[in-house]
Amino acid sequence: MHWPHKDLLSIQQLTSQEIEHIFDLALKFAEINQRPVKKVPTLKGKSVVLFFAEPSTRTKISFDMAGKRLSADTFSLAQSGSSLQKGESLSDTALTLQAMHPDAIVLRHGASGASAYLARQLDCAVINAGDGWHAHPTQALLDGFSLFQVWESFAGKNVLLLGDIAHSRVARSDIELLTKLGAKVRVCAPRTLLPPALKSWPVEIEQDLGRACQDMDAVICLRLQLERQQAGLLPDLREYARHFGLGPAHLSHARTGARILHPGPINRGIEIAAELADAPNSLILDQVSSGVATRMALLYLYLTSTREEA
């Protein structure tokens, strides 16, 4: 498949066929991750900069591992210890990196639109690993891939997004991806954690968690930033957990075998009851595995551009 994109900035850029192509590739790369020797020479000689201007553990390691398993050279740069901390602009840092001729920059940044901004300035591929509240396309792709491995088709499936929708780049990207693939999406959160103009989004809104779980095939819990309480958006975490923390009673309203997802890291007992996080129908650790395979597929596509097969 010809891959027409230079950068991956948001799910909005991708067609459903392109998303399915990523899933097909990820399936092949997932197989590599099961081998005793988990390395292929596909991206040998390519260099990928992991530029994480915001703290991250799993996304950064996931990209690092994805790159290394395809034999790309990966280089890490964090905000602390970088020139950004000395007051250098994002643009100057990026241009400095570009002068070293990487093939791709994977960017995590606290500002919405930072990846789009960088992509306009750089010749190399820019992959958005999360920008502000805006988008986290690789997380959405790995969430979708985790469900794809279970369902194969999204038609007729219902997915609930639970938690802080307003400030979640994962929610925005998941909603775009899931609806693009044919699933129906419902959201549940206190009104203070719902974005304005949510009625213009292709989602149902339900404030009662029991009713929100009705007929769901999957529930994606979102991480609650604990500072939301300080920001006056929530009175109290205990109260939040009581009304919006996913528990077995809520999930009993869902369809049999409904899957549970969470992008992590989890606040156990706040967003989700501990026993559900570890339950057999939880895909939380599968998401981590899917993340490596999906990011291998993405690095392959964005670094080799027009090649047909892995």
Place this chain on the structure above:
Amino acid sequence: MADCELVVHNVQHPDGTPCDLLLAGERILAVQPHEPNRSWECSVFPGNGALLWPSCLDSHVHLREPGFEHKETIATGLQAAAAGGFGQVMAMANTDPVNDTPGTTRFLLDAAQKSHPQGPALLPVGAATKGLQGQELAPLAELAEAGCVAFSNDGNPVSNTELFRRAVEYAADWRCRVIDHCEDPHLAPGAGINEGRMSSRLGLKGQPTVAESLHVARDILLASYLDLPIHLAHISCRESVELIAQAKQKGVPITAETCPQYVLWDEGLLEGFNTLAKVNPPLRTPDDVQAMRQAVRQGVIDCLVTDHAPHAGHEKDVPFMAAPNGISGLETALSLTWGLVAQNELDAADWIRLWSQAPAEVFGLPAPSALTAGAPADFLLFDPHRQWDVSPRSLASLGKNTPCLGASLTGRVSAHFLGGRCIYDGNAPLAGSH
């Protein structure tokens, strides 16, 4: 005619008639029917059929000096005003130091006099509170004596209503009006985009329209209670103009302004995190734009202003939320709003009123030139057919931060006269071009 020093030949008077304008010294000597083949003994400035209008007044600009000369200087700002058709500009106080002392006011006036002795004139707007901090009144009387024509905490709204009330009362003793930046700072921290569909989709913190309209309502109630005028700055949304319309019907002494951006563009312009369209208040919805146009047409909004807010290129060339708010507007304002006349959204008389007569009335400044014999020769020529490309080279302002960059506009000031002297000739190479 023996006294005539200059003839501005072949222009169209606002009453629609082709005329020749005879100037002597600082005044208009005569306005005569246009005679195409007549020869003149004095100098002739070819008008080429351009529209003749009184020189305009922009009652809301930021000239950045002192303190931010990399964004704009008084010299470049006034050059931009001259090119844009503004013979007078009211400069807001958010410089560094803030214009909250007579010394700073005098510095502004001196700098303007040095760089542009023939005009455009800089009319300082003093800070309403010391340091724009919203804690204590600035010395409004001394500022008025030094030359301030109004007071405003523009950019830093005064949320303490008691203090704001006192500023309005105290300023009135000096026949000055307070201009309020209507924004509840607790409802709008750190925004640069309207709260709504676009902010949700882009994942940006938005400013709700109610942040503006709450303060509009407060100011209306205060103006009514005190029976003193308050001027509302850069109004941007439907709720605000509905409140203002109701207040005016009741005779509340409230006046209001808006900017070209709020009657022309909606939040869609921010697609792709376009920092050049990042302003405060933010661009609103298409419905708000319609409401603003109607309010301008019907006189609910008294006057147009540019809110000229120049910034350096590197300051806008950053991720969206890190970019400062503001559009460099002095040189595009008349062209952009002429587009509304061309679309029959406004008529030419409205357009002149909004950019010259109304702001002068609001702030108690001398009326614009009547363009009749004996009147001051303060006028501009506007070529409604002139196409021009907005580019860094075509703008005299140091601020090239306009969403129009790269666009082709129709209609432009072709010449600008103050006190009988040509302070801008659109056919001459652009002085101070950067």
